[in-house]
Amino acid sequence: MTALQKLADNPIAHLSSEQIEEMGRELEAIRQSVLDTRGASDAAYIRKLIKTQRYLELGSRAALLGSLFPPLFVAGTVGLTVAKILENMEIGHNVMHGQWDWMRDPKIHSSTWEWDNATPSSAWKHSHNELHHNFTNVLGKDNDLGYSIMRVDEDQRWHPFFLAQPFWNVINALIFEYGIAAYDLELGKNLKVPKDERSAEFKAGAKATLQKIRKQMTKDYVVHPLIALPFGAALPTLAANVIANVSRNIWSHSIIMCGHFPEGVSVFEKASIEGETKAEWYLRQMLGSANISGGKFLHLMSGNLSHQIEHHIYPDLPSSRYAEVAPQVRAVFEKYDLPYVTGSFPRQLGSAWHKVIRLSLPNGWLASTTPKNAPKRVAQLYKMSTGGRKVRKAIQAELDQAAA
Structure with missing residues (x-):
């Protein structure tokens, strides 16, 4: 049983078990074709991107030393925002997925990468790679689904608390990196436990997270403004860092909303994963994700999560190859008469917010x-x-x- 199977129009009712298994083999063949051709050009892509991102951040911070002049303030702020988005989305997120581990480069490896974000990479890899990707859109198992503070399916019992969820969602967007840190710690659950009864694992995680937050805030809100102080640009530099971090938070939150919350994306019950085969896992990823249509710049800035469907089917493949396999994956959807949820960024974001508002109210x-x-x-x-x-x-x- 799944939540989607309670719908009058069940998108998988026409598929037999044999068809699902055959579909899984076809998707696995697409994955293998990328593995067989992965090589120097892929490695060159990520190395060039990392180099570009670091030069962009360095140049933007240099421009902010003269940020008393409005053009340099604008250029530095925009550049820093783009650099932070690139580091989090197309670089950090994908490196920590292990997409580039095959290169055997210790500087670009999931075991060593630490990103420019409030949550430590180790905590994020556990909650995102191990939990979210394994239990995608499973109610009660995938905490990414509403980050434990929102009603995301009609089958969830409505409570007056949910009336505020559009407001909580706005706040979450503004402070998204800190919301992710709290989510990775399962803060809501652990704070209910008496202090002397909290696990050693939680205490160690909380300590590591606070240290990471302190490090990030010191870098952006103390060190760089102090460097700009002799140039009379401490306050503009501080403002630029705040704007860049908040803008990155809103952008990341929006991309993730578009990938899992638009109307048409399926939600599943816990029982749906009992005895789940690899092909059925593929099917759940297909129906539990949504894409964003757009150009190369949108794909780059989204960390190629504009190909969220392909990412969830193949989380360990280089993100730069998703555009290549997307038509093949869509052909599989069409062959088996499955809904491939996609749309422009405004359309998907509007749909996701409509769903947030709709589910904040009684059915x-x-x-x-x-x-x-x-x-x-x-x-x-x-x-x-x-x-x-x-x-x-x-x-x-x-x-x-x-x-x-």
């Missing part, structure tokens, strides 16, 4: 509300927010009937 509330019955619906929402479970259940039944 059917938004769909059944019209200008004519709006006063009644608002009154019902107030009663559901202030009443007990019985009140919510009774009004929900009426909303379900109206929506149907």
Whole structure:
């Protein structure tokens, strides 16, 4: 059973077990074709990108030394923002996935890379690589799905707390790197445990995270402003670092929202992964992800997570090859009559935010509300927010009937 199988229009109902296994073999063949041709040009790509990113950051920080002059402030801030996005998205994220481990270069290896982010790479690799990618969109298993603070599926029982989830989502976007750090620590769960009963693992993780945050904040908000102080540019440099970090947070959050939250992306129940074969795992990745259409610059700045479907099917392949395999993967979708969820960045982001808002409200509330019955619906929402479970259940039944 999966949450998607409760839908009236089940996108996999027409597939037999044999067809799913055959589809898995076809996807594995695509993966093998990349492994067989991986080589010097791929290595040259990541090395050139890292070099470009570092020169861009260095040049931007140099420009900020003269940031009393508005053109240099703008150039330095924009350059620093782009450099930070590149380091996190196309470089750090993908290096830590092990996409470049085959090069045997200790400087570009998942075991040694430490990124420009609040959360330590070791914590991120556990929560992202081991948990999120294995349990993609499985309710109660994939904590990336709403980062434990949002309602992301109609089957989740509505509570008045969820009315605030659009607000929480905005806050999360602004401080995304710190939200990820808290999520990696499972902070919400661990803070409920009495201090003297918290595990040694959590305490060590919290200490490492605080050290990393201190290091990052010292670099951006103390060291570089102090370097700019003799040039009279300490405050503009501080402002530029704040703008660059917040912009990177919003961009990263938006790309991730587009990859897993738009309408049409499937959510699964825990029971769906019991006895799951590799082919069924492929199928879950296919239906639990969404792409963003666009040009080469968008793909680069998104860390090629604009090819989120291909990334989730092949998380260990070089990100620069996703554009190459995407048409082949889409052909597999079409062959087996599966929905390939894709769209422009504005469309996918709008769809994701619509879903966040829709699910912050009781099921059917938004769909059944019209200008004519709006006063009644608002009154019902107030009663559901202030009443007990019985009140919510009774009004929900009426909303379900109206929506149907």
